[in-house]
Amino acid sequence: MPELELGGNTYEVDEDGFLQQLDKWNPQFAQDYAPLEGIDGELTEDHWKLINYIRDYYEEYGIAPMIRKLCKDCKFKLKYIYEMFPSGPAKGACKLAGLSKPTGCV
Amino acid sequence: MSSELPPELADSPKPKELMAIDYRPPQQPWMETPVNFKPGNYCFPTKAKNLRVLDMPNPREWAPEEEDWKLPENWMEIIREGMKDRLDKYRSFKLFMDICVRCGACADKCHFFLGSGDPKNMPVLRAELLRSVYRGEFTKAGKILGKLAGARKLTIDVIKEWFYYFYQCTECRRCSVFCPYGIDTAEITMMGRELLHLLGLGINWAMEPVANCFRTGNHLGILPNGFKDALDFFAEDAEEITGVKIDVPINKKGAEILFVVPSGDYFGDPGTYTCTGYIMLFHELGLDYTWSTYASEGGNFGLFTSHEMIKRLNAKIYAEAKRLGVKWILGGECGHMWRVVNQYMDTMNGPADFLEEPVSPITGTKFENANSTKMVHIMEFTADLIRHNKLRLDPSRNDNRIVTFHDSCNPARAMGILEEPRYVIKNVCNNFYEMPENTIREQTFCCGGGAGLGTDENMDTRLRGGLPRGNAVRYVQEKHGVNSLACMCAIDRATLITVCDYWARGVEVTGIHEMVANALIMRGEKDRQTDLRGEPLPGKEDEEDV
Numbered sequence: 001m002p003e004l005e006l007g008g009n010t011y012e013v014d015e016d017g018f019l020q021q022l023d024k025w026n027p028q029f030a031q032d033y034a035p036l037e038g039i040d041g042e043l044t045e046d047h048w049k050l051i052n053y054i055r056d057y058y059e060e061y062g063i064a065p066m067i068r069k070l071c072k073d074c075k076f077k078l079k080y081i082y083e084m085f086p087s088g089p090a091k092g093a094c095k096l097a098g099l100s101k102p103t104g105c106v
Numbered sequence: 107m108s109s110e111l112p113p114e115l116a117d118s119p120k121p122k123e124l125m126a127i128d129y130r131p132p133q134q135p136w137m138e139t140p141v142n143f144k145p146g147n148y149c150f151p152t153k154a155k156n157l158r159v160l161d162m163p164n165p166r167e168w169a170p171e172e173e174d175w176k177l178p179e180n181w182m183e184i185i186r187e188g189m190k191d192r193l194d195k196y197r198s199f200k201l202f203m204d205i206c207v208r209c210g211a212c213a214d215k216c217h218f219f220l221g222s223g224d225p226k227n228m229p230v231l232r233a234e235l236l237r238s239v240y241r242g243e244f245t246k247a248g249k250i251l252g253k254l255a256g257a258r259k260l261t262i263d264v265i266k267e268w269f270y271y272f273y274q275c276t277e278c279r280r281c282s283v284f285c286p287y288g289i290d291t292a293e294i295t296m297m298g299r300e301l302l303h304l305l306g307l308g309i310n311w312a313m314e315p316v317a318n319c320f321r322t323g324n325h326l327g328i329l330p331n332g333f334k335d336a337l338d339f340f341a342e343d344a345e346e347i348t349g350v351k352i353d354v355p356i357n358k359k360g361a362e363i364l365f366v367v368p369s370g371d372y373f374g375d376p377g378t379y380t381c382t383g384y385i386m387l388f389h390e391l392g393l394d395y396t397w398s399t400y401a402s403e404g405g406n407f408g409l410f411t412s413h414e415m416i417k418r419l420n421a422k423i424y425a426e427a428k429r430l431g432v433k434w435i436l437g438g439e440c441g442h443m444w445r446v447v448n449q450y451m452d453t454m455n456g457p458a459d460f461l462e463e464p465v466s467p468i469t470g471t472k473f474e475n476a477n478s479t480k481m482v483h484i485m486e487f488t489a490d491l492i493r494h495n496k497l498r499l500d501p502s503r504n505d506n507r508i509v510t511f512h513d514s515c516n517p518a519r520a521m522g523i524l525e526e527p528r529y530v531i532k533n534v535c536n537n538f539y540e541m542p543e544n545t546i547r548e549q550t551f552c553c554g555g556g557a558g559l560g561t562d563e564n565m566d567t568r569l570r571g572g573l574p575r576g577n578a579v580r581y582v583q584e585k586h587g588v589n590s591l592a593c594m595c596a597i598d599r600a601t602l603i604t605v606c607d608y609w610a611r612g613v614e615v616t617g618i619h620e621m622v623a624n625a626l627i628m629r630g631e632k633d634r635q636t637d638l639r640g641e642p643l644p645g646k647e648d649e650e651d652v
Contacts, residue, residue, distance in 0.1 A: 001167055014150075014153070015150045015563065016150075016562070016563070060331070061328075061329060061331055061332035061335060062322075062327070062328075062329050062332065063326065063327055063328050063329070063332050063373075066336060066339070066372075066373055066374075066375075066378060067374075067375055068339070068343075068375060068378055069335075069336075069339050072339075072343075086113060087113045088112075088113060091113070091114070091562075092113075102326050102327075102373065102374075103310070103311055103314040103315050103318070103325065103326070103561075104314075104315040104318070104324075104325030104326045104368075104369055104370055104373075104405070104407075105325065105368045105369065105370030105374070105377070105405055105560070105595075105596035105597045105599075105600055106326065106370050106373060106374035106596075106600050
């Protein structure tokens with residue numbers, strides 16, 4: 001399993017860089033990971049709004065939220081989410097939120 | 107549509123570079139040409155945790171690019187035994203190993219060959235990778251004459267070659283259409299993959315869905331509360347657009363019909379719009395039906411794994427139909443589900459004699475073709491509704507779409523459902539153009555991401571495999587101004603977005619029931635302003651701006 005060193009901590013990640021031990025997630029992980037996802041500087045309030053929404057949804061439902069639902073509930077346009085997370089909601093925001101990648105017909 | 111390539115394509119070569127395909131085979135004989143694993147041309151291996159869920163052999167960490175694949179010590183014996191078992195068990199396998207005369211009719215019919223020029227992606231040669239070992243191990247001529255009889259020895263390099271090429275086949279069966287013997291090349295790939303699984307060699311994009319299906323009932327791993335949350339969300343969305351309050355029955359015992367869709371439909375866009383379309387249509391009909399949180403997956407990634415796995419996953423749908431006491435089953439816009447239902451279900455889990463012959467409660471039509479499986483395709487169901495004038499439709503609501511139709515491989519070739527989707531599309535939209543005839547119907551070209559290959563790490567392979575389909579879309583885009591590619595398969599709805607972004611930029615992918623629901627005039631609906639995607643309906647653009 002590849003390991004990723006971020007801010008002095010070591011995390012197990014998969015080949016795509018998604019965190020493998022979900023309980024190892026902490027806000028510092030998201031902040032330290034941000035530059036690798038093409039996000040400069042401190043994560044903004046809107047970044048955190050989205051990350052926290054995803055984590056709360058995951059907590060309740062055991063999976064990432066649908067993109068349509070995420071946009072509606074957070075009141076973000078998809079285009080704005082791509083501006084915040086250049087790899088997009090599934091591969092960027094979910095990665096920083098410490099979730100794994102959904103697989104199947106998606 | 108943004109002019110920039112989406113992020114997953116950012117590192118890919120430009121289409122012009124990718125199209126510079128060298129069709130000249132390498133100088134050295136094919137048996138001596140080793141495979142070269144490099145980023146972009148293979149899929150990541152199955153994670154050990156997923157193999158453990160499924161109780162499959164040899165869970166471990168390994169990587170295709172590394173020399174040591176950490177195979178069991180007796181790997182050769184395992185493969186020999188595995189092959190022998192299957193030759194005894196499946197007459198089709200034995201037949202397909204014996205009868206090919208290498209005429210080459212299939213050679214240039216594969217999208218992966220056309221897009222890569224790699225001769226081992228000619229279906230005939232891809233099958234030879236397995237046949238050569240069969241000859242060497244199981245035929246007298248091969249044992250005595252070796253290479254002269256087209257036989258070769260089983261080595262680690264052969265196993266690596268199998269892994270490489272059997273995961274560069276989407277089991278689409280276009281080649282089989284042209285085979286004078288009717289060899290089902292997908293079944294050869296399936297056998298190759300079954301054998302590889304005996305050694306713990308598989309890909310995660312196929313096996314995580316299978317493992318999830320065992321844990322939660324669907325490929326995506328969605329739990330019952332998430333399933334309900336998604337459907338409730340669609341109902342709310344539909345109500346905002348139409349003003350009609352929609353009930354979504356889940357796990358309703360005694361309902362007449364069980365409805366099953368691929369989980370991508372209630373998770374990923376644009377399938378979610380088609381999913382919204384289903385519930386709007388059923389509400390309008392007042393259909394006595396139910397969704398199920400247990401049979402929450404129409405797709406069956408077992409088809410990309412092994413016969414045993416197909417059977418185990420398919421059985422869930424019928425077990426749930428029995429538990430709920432429904433009369434028959436209606437299936438959504440799914441692709442390979444229909445290959446399983448039409449060609450394997452009856453032998454593996456049938457007969458479903460506890461169910462009744464499907465009859466449309468709205469039109470009284472008997473679906474005699476579904477007599478053995480008791481499962482009807484939604485496109486048959488909806489086409490029948492339209493034929494009997496049971497739907498009020500306003501196709502002009504889809505006037506912003508200039509549509510072409512991609513026949514999904516399995517519904518087209520494994521089921522022959524060719525007219526119904528066209529009939530439905532022509533009734534719900536006014537602008538429809540066909541792609542060239544050698545790229546549609548039975549001859550349809552694959553999206554390049556089926557059979558578990560729809561992931562990102564093999565993007566080079568996917569884009570190459572998507573070239574013939576993308577090229578045909580590009581043709582009608584340039585000729586007729588086509589801006590929408592309709593399809594009825596969740597893998598298509600996910601992977602054709604990438605194919606279009608790359609090969610026919612500006613063409614959007616849509617499901618068919620999304621368009622049906624846009625056109626559907628519902629009782630008590632308000633003056634609709636937008637389509638299901640929230641975009642202004644044609645003619646309503648100005649009102650939206652005010």
